[in-house]
Each structure stands twice: as structure tokens, then as C-alpha cells.
Amino acid sequence: MAAVEQTIVETQPAPVPKITARSVDMYYGEKQALFDVDLDVAERHVTALIGPSGCGKSTFLRCINRMNDVIDGARVEGTIMLDGENIYDKALDVVQLRARVGMVFQKPNPFPKSIYDNIAYGPRIHGLTDTKDELDHIVATSLEKAGLWNEVRDRLQEPGTGLSGGQQQRLCIARAIAVSPEVILMDEPCSALDPIATAKIEELIDELKENYTIVIVTHSMQQAARVSQFTAFFHLGKLVEYGATENIFTNPTDERTQGYITGRFG
Amino acid sequence: MTDIAETRTTPLAAGRAADRIRKRYAAERRFRLYGLVAVCVSIAFLALMLLSIVSKGYTAFQQTMVYVDVHLDESVIDPKGSRNADDLARANYGALIRKTVAGLFPEVSGRRDKRKVRKLLSPGATYDVRAMVMDDPSLIGKRISLWVPASDDFDQLLKGNIRRDVPESDRRVSDKELAWIDSLMEKGLVEKQFNTRFFTAGASQEPELAGILGAAVGSFLTLLVTFLVSFPLGIMTATYLEEFAPKNRWTDLIEVNINNLAAVPSIVFGLLGLAVFLNFFGLPRSAPLVGGLVLALMTLPTIIITSRAALKAVPPSIREAAFGMGASRLQVVVHHVVPLAMPGILTGSIIGMAQALGETAPLLMIGMVAFVADIPTGFFDPATALPVQVYLWADSAERAFVERTSAAIMVLLAFLFIMNLFAVYLRKRFERRW
Ligand SMILES: Nc1ncnc2c1ncn2[C@@H]1O[C@H](COP(=O)(O)OP(=O)(O)O)[C@@H](O)[C@H]1O
Ligand SMILES: [Mg+2]
Numbered sequence: 135m136a137a138v139e140q141t142i143v144e145t146q147p148a149p150v151p152k153i154t155a156r157s158v159d160m161y162y163g164e165k166q167a168l169f170d171v172d173l174d175v176a177e178r179h180v181t182a183l184i185g186p187s188g189c190g191k192s193t194f195l196r197c198i199n200r201m202n203d204v205i206d207g208a209r210v211e212g213t214i215m216l217d218g219e220n221i222y223d224k225a226l227d228v229v230q231l232r233a234r235v236g237m238v239f240q241k242p243n244p245f246p247k248s249i250y251d252n253i254a255y256g257p258r259i260h261g262l263t264d265t266k267d268e269l270d271h272i273v274a275t276s277l278e279k280a281g282l283w284n285e286v287r288d289r290l291q292e293p294g295t296g297l298s299g300g301q302q303q304r305l306c307i308a309r310a311i312a313v314s315p316e317v318i319l320m321d322e323p324c325s326a327l328d329p330i331a332t333a334k335i336e337e338l339i340d341e342l343k344e345n346y347t348i349v350i351v352t353h354s355m356q357q358a359a360r361v362s363q364f365t366a367f368f369h370l371g372k373l374v375e376y377g378a379t380e381n382i383f384t385n386p387t388d389e390r391t392q393g394y395i396t397g398r399f400g
Numbered sequence: 401m402t403d404i405a406e407t408r409t410t411p412l413a414a415g416r417a418a419d420r421i422r423k424r425y426a427a428e429r430r431f432r433l434y435g436l437v438a439v440c441v442s443i444a445f446l447a448l449m450l451l452s453i454v455s456k457g458y459t460a461f462q463q464t465m466v467y468v469d470v471h472l473d474e475s476v477i478d479p480k481g482s483r484n485a486d487d488l489a490r491a492n493y494g495a496l497i498r499k500t501v502a503g504l505f506p507e508v509s510g511r512r513d514k515r516k517v518r519k520l521l522s523p524g525a526t527y528d529v530r531a532m533v534m535d536d537p538s539l540i541g542k543r544i545s546l547w548v549p550a551s552d553d554f555d556q557l558l559k560g561n562i563r564r565d566v567p568e569s570d571r572r573v574s575d576k577e578l579a580w581i582d583s584l585m586e587k588g589l590v591e592k593q594f595n596t597r598f599f600t601a602g603a604s605q606e607p608e609l610a611g612i613l614g615a616a617v618g619s620f621l622t623l624l625v626t627f628l629v630s631f632p633l634g635i636m637t638a639t640y641l642e643e644f645a646p647k648n649r650w651t652d653l654i655e656v657n658i659n660n661l662a663a664v665p666s667i668v669f670g671l672l673g674l675a676v677f678l679n680f681f682g683l684p685r686s687a688p689l690v691g692g693l694v695l696a697l698m699t700l701p702t703i704i705i706t707s708r709a710a711l712k713a714v715p716p717s718i719r720e721a722a723f724g725m726g727a728s729r730l731q732v733v734v735h736h737v738v739p740l741a742m743p744g745i746l747t748g749s750i751i752g753m754a755q756a757l758g759e760t761a762p763l764l765m766i767g768m769v770a771f772v773a774d775i776p777t778g779f780f781d782p783a784t785a786l787p788v789q790v791y792l793w794a795d796s797a798e799r800a801f802v803e804r805t806s807a808a809i810m811v812l813l814a815f816l817f818i819m820n821l822f823a824v825y826l827r828k829r830f831e832r833r834w
């Protein structure tokens with residue numbers, strides 16, 4: 135009893151938890167990819183997931199919007215609560231969940247359609263708007279929030295794939311924002327971008343956290359330090375250490391965390 | 401590190417390195433040469449094939465015609481003066497042509513010679529005169545001049561396919577006939593003209609009257625059925641198997657069997673069609689509908705396999721993006737995956753259709769090999785198809801069918817070429833970058 139309480143205290147540094155993961159085990163067929171992960175994600179903050187390659191960061195991230203459902207043989211045990219509601223509940227509609235939990239991927243993946251249609255896709259399939267004006271408004275505000283409006287306002291009908299890499303990634307962020315999600319998951323959103331585009335995205339993440347809960351996987355510890363308030367360190371499918379970012383980086387308790395941060399492995 | 405340093409410094413090692421580089425370049429040059437040779441050989445074969453077909457077949461696009469005067473004698477055509485269409489159709493136009501020929505060769509006497517000289521003109525002359533009269537009965541009683549087709553031997557002689565310098569006993573045209581032909585030519589009554597009839601007529605026993613249109617329409621109707629059946633069915637199957645079906649032993653089994661079906665000889669599909677469509681369902685023999693269904697069965701595996709490959713080639717990142725937006729599986733497939741796979745699907749389908757267009761064996765099994773003089777007007781009419789027509793003509797004894805066989809092949813190739821061009825156009829049209 136005491137031990138359980140202790141872990142909860144340890145893994146609950148957030149003011150208000152938006153997402154609560156409890157004893158999450160995740161399997162790809164026979165292979166177990168996550169072991170007993172407990173993690174609370176703070177509302178309207180940025181939580182960074184770091185760790186060496188293959189440690190299960192993406193896997194955990196994809197558990198939060200059930201993207202792993204699509205993979206044959208993938209299976210999740212334990213509970214993940216979003217606002218106190220189990221997202222793996224049979225009654226929960228995964229389409230609704232993904233409208234609430236948006237996702238941005240490692241490689242910018244705009245649809246091969248116009249910029250406008252890229253943003254409008256989500257509102258259209260979720261039936262968020264009735265009129266063209268409303269849709270236009272959503273497209274404009276989403277692009278504004280993603281800091282892309284001024285660059286593309288005159289060429290909304292041009293293909294989204296014609297933008298630069300950094301612009302494409304911001305387009306993908308705008309696309310995710312368009313359905314007004316509560317949580318945005320980002321899987322190494324800057325790993326395919328140059329430093330200037332990266333800086334822009336980081337700036338954007340900083341602004342977005344005013345309104346959205348953000349979970350970001352990153353390979354760069356500098357990035358984690360710059361953008362996140364909380365950091366979780368994964369190793370071999372286990373959550374090793376979790377806490378306020380500055381504590382993790384200045385004063386890690388686990389020696390594996392220490393080793394990773396100081397660059398001894400990873 | 402030390403190895404590299406050594407190869408840089410010792411002259412011996414440097415020599416060996418230079419040697420290796422030279423060898424590498426030589427190997428590359430050799431490989432490119434092999435490739436070039438391979439390409440040249442295939443082009444040469446293709447050119448040889450085309451050359452032989454065109455050189456044999458181009459003469460079929462011309463037809464020897466004879467200019468004749470015909471007196472449309474009312475007492476022969478319509479003695480009652482009723483102008484009744486039935487009477488006009490049944491009238492003895494052969495007698496008019498007989499009179500015309502007798503006028504051209506007054507010196508020819510004797511039943512046999514008279515018959516022979518008449519045979520210089522094709523029976524088509526009679527048909528053409530009838531068609532003119534039927535078209536415009538006011539011509540009756542007048543004297544008209546028109547070009548009528550010459551007989552196939554006459555035509556072949558002019559085209560040089562029957563040679564004058566062989567002994568008479570080995571020649572299909574006797575010396576007497578040669579003299580008559582020469583006298584016609586001297587009078588300037590003989591001309592080679594563009595062979596319109598080849599493109600507007602159906603099959604005929606007389607080579608000079610035989611055309612490709614019946615077979616072309618038959619092919620078109622058949623392919624239309626094939627497309628309408630196999631394209632939707634193929635896309636649905638491919639999409640279901642690729643995007644919706646669970647990957648288990650059953651779907652593996654289905655996949656293996658589809659691949660096997662693609663390798664089944666086409667004649668087996670013909671036998672299947674015979675057993676199922678004709679004997680069991682009692683559909684009419686020789687009908688484009690049945691031919692189309694049989695070819696659809698044959699094309700289906702090709703379309704399924706190429707469509708699945710096209711669907712597989714759609715980058716997973718697009719699927720992820722759509723799933724991540726909360727699209728359902730159906731939405732992901734319909735909005736994103738199928739449109740992106742469309743160029744590949746269309747290409748595969750058109751290749752499948754082109755195969756079907758060239759297919760003969762299964763059509764033989766369901767009776768599309770019959771002699772059909774009329775041009776089919778619907779899916780239930782008896783019909784043949786282009787490749788079957790090629791087969792039939794190639795099998796005919798008359799010299800004049802040789803050039804028509806090659807000409808029919810040219811028409812078939814032209815169809816294939818157009819279809820492939822269409823495939824390229826569609827691919828370019830639908831292609832999008834991602
Ligand atoms: N679709 C999959 N099928 C099977 N195994 C997978 C799949 N995706 C990831 N894995 C495995 O799960 C483990 C965690 O992967 P991942 O979460 O992608 O790591 P990362 O921390 O680098 O993002 C790795 O060992 C990986 O090989
Ligand atoms: Mg990853």
C-alpha cells in the first residue's frame with residue numbers, strides 16, 4: 135500500500151493531471167514494448183519524453199490516442215485516463231478520442247491536397263462546421279495559431295506538399311489544431327528540420343501550451359530542456375524517472391538518467 | 401587508420417588502388433554496354449516484327465476498283481413500276497452488271513468465257529449497285545457510272561502478289577484473263593483506291609469485300625463488358641484484401657489462389673465460360689456479353705494484383721496522418737489511399753484490358769469464332785473479336801487474305817497502342833507528389 139502511494143506521489147508533479155497512465159503494458163504481438171508505465175501529464179504544460187532509441191517513447195505516445203490500434207497484434211494493458219475517462223474503455227469512440235487528442239508526426243506528412251483542404255479535412259470529417267464561412271474561419275485561425283498564416287494566406291489553394299519542410303510541419307500542427315483538440319502529441323516533430331525551422335516550431339510549442347496539453351518525444355536533450363516543463367526518461371520500455379525538467383537535467387536521481395543526460399549512452 | 405595512411409604513402413599500394421579504380425570503371429562501362437546491347441536487340445526484334453507486318457499488310461489499305469457504266473434498266477429492276485422497297489431489294493442487279501461487262505468486252509463469246517470475264521468484277525459490284533438504287537430510286541431508268549471493286553485475283557495481280565512471269569499453269573490468272581485486264585487498264589478504267597470497305601464492312605467470304613469493322617465492334621462490346629465487370633470487382637477485392645481484411649491464414653490462402661489464377665492458361669477460362677455461362681445459365685453463344693464475362697474472369701486476377709501493389713505503395717505516413725485526424729478506416733481508404741493508388745490501379749487495369757483485347761483462345765471456346773457477316777449492334781448479337789478475325793483470316797486459303805491478316809493485326813496493334821497511350825495519360829493526370 136505504502137509503495138503504491140509512493141509511486142503515485144513521485145509521478146504526480148503536475149498541478150492538474152490531464153492524462154493519467156497507470157501500469158501500462160504494451161505488446162507488439164509477443165514482444166513487450168512497455169513495462170508497467172505510470173505517468174501523469176500536466177494540463178497546459180509541455181511534457182517531454184526522452185530516452186535512447188527503441189526505448190518505447192513513440193509507443194507510449196501512440197497509446198495516448200490509440201494509434202496502435204491500427205497495428206495488427208498490438209495490445210495495451212492497464213489504464214490511460216483522459217480527464218478521468220478510460221480511453222481504452224469499450225464504450226469510448228476512437229474517432230472522438232482522436233479529435234480530442236491530435237498528433238504530429240516525425241516526418242511532415244501533409245495530405246497531397248491544397249493547403250486549405252489539409253486544414254479543412256478534420257473539421258469536415260468531424261462535421262464541425264455548417265457553412266463555408268465557418269470553415270474559412272477555422273482554416274484561417276488554425277494557420278494563424280500555427281504561425282503560418284502570413285506565409286500562405288495568398289496561396290491556400292496550392293498543394294501543401296509544395297511548402298518547405300518546416301512550413302509543412304507547421305501545416306501539420308495547424309491541421310491538428312483545426313479540430314480544437316485538448317492534447318497534442320508530437321513525435322520528434324523537429325528531427326527532419328533545419329535549426330531555423332526547429333526554432334520556429336519550438337517557439338510555437340511554447341505559445342501553444344497556453345491552450346493545449348502537449349506531449350513531445352524528442353531526441354534532443356537541449357530541446358527537452360528548452361520547451362518542456364516536465365520530462366520523463368524511458369529506458370528499455372520502462373519509465374525510469376519523471377519530474378520537473380530542471381530537476382531531471384540538473385539533479386537526476388537514477389544513474390541511467392544521469393548516464394543518458396551526460397551522453398554516456400543513447 | 402594506419403591502413404589508409406599506408407595505401408596513401410607506399411607507391412606499391414597506390415598502384416594497386418589505381419588499378420582497382422580502373423577495374424571498377426571498366427566493369428561499369430561493360431555493364432552499361434551489356435544493357436545497351438540488350439535494349440538494341442529488343443528494339444531490333446520489335447522493328448522486325450512491325451516491318452514484316454506493315455510490309456505485308458499495307459497493300460490491304462488499297463483496293464483495285466474498276467470504273468463501269470451501268471444502265472439501271474427499269475424493266476429489270478422494277479417492271480411493275482411500284483418502287484416498292486421489297487421489290488427493289490430483290491431485283492436482279494446481276495443481270496445489269498452482266499450487260500455492262502458484255503458491253504465492255506463485245507468480242508468475248510461462249511458461256512465459260514463470259515462467266516470468266518464477269519468474274520473479274522467482285523460480287524460487290526452487284527451489292528453496290530443495289531445499295532445506290534435503294535438509296536435513290538429516282539436513278540432507275542438512268543445510266544450511272546461508278547467505281548466497283550475488282551475481284552481478289554485481279555486485285556492481287558495489280559499489287560504484284562500474283563506474278564505475271566510464272567507459267568500459266570501455276571498462275572491463278574490465265575493468259576486470257578490477263579489480256580482482258582490489260583485492255584481494261586489501257587482504257588484507263590482501273591485504279592487503286594483507298595480501301596474504305598475494309599473499315600466499314602464485316603466479315604465476308606470474298607476477300608475484297610471483307611472488312612474489320614464487325615470484329616472491331618465485337619471487340620469493343622466485349623471489352624466494355626470486361627471493363628464494367630472486372631474493374632469495380634477488382635478494385636473492391638483489392639481494397640478489401642489490402643485495407644480491411646485481417647492478415648491470417650485465410651487471407652493468405654486467398655492471396656495465393658489469386659496469384660495462381662493469374663497464371664491459369666486463358667483457354668481454361670474459356671472452358672469455364674462454356675460450362676457456366678452457356679451450358680448452365682443458357683446465355684447465347686458467340687455473344688459479346690459472354691466473351692466479356694469470360695475475359696473479365698481472366699483479367700480479374702491481374703487487376704487485383706496490380707491494384708494491391710498500388711495500394712501497398714501508398715506511403716504509410718498518409719494513412720497515419722488521416723488516422724491521426726480521427727478518420728475512420730473507410731474514410732482513410734476512400735479519401736486518401738485509393739485516390740493516391742489510382743494511377744497504379746488504372747495502369748494495371750488497362751494492361752489487363754489490353755491483354756484481354758489480344759486474347760483468342762477463350763473466345764474460341766464460347767463460339768466467338770463463327771463467321772459473322774453482320775456488324776453486331778448489341779451485347780447479345782453474334783460477334784467475333786479482332787484477334788479471332790486475325791486467326792480466321794490467317795487460316796483462309798485466298799492470297800488476298802494474307803494482306804488482310806496483316807492489316808487486321810495493324811488495327812489490333814493500333815488499338816493496343818491507343819489503350820497504352822491512354823494509360824500513360826491517366827497516370828500523368830492522376831499522379832500527385834507526396
Ligand atoms: N509496429 C511495431 N511492431 C513491432 N514492434 C515495434 C513496432 N513499433 C515499434 N516496435 C518496437 O517497440 C520498441 C519501442 O519502439 P519505439 O516506441 O518506436 O521506440 P522509440 O523510443 O525510439 O520511439 C522497439 O523495440 C521497436 O522495435
Ligand atoms: Mg520513435
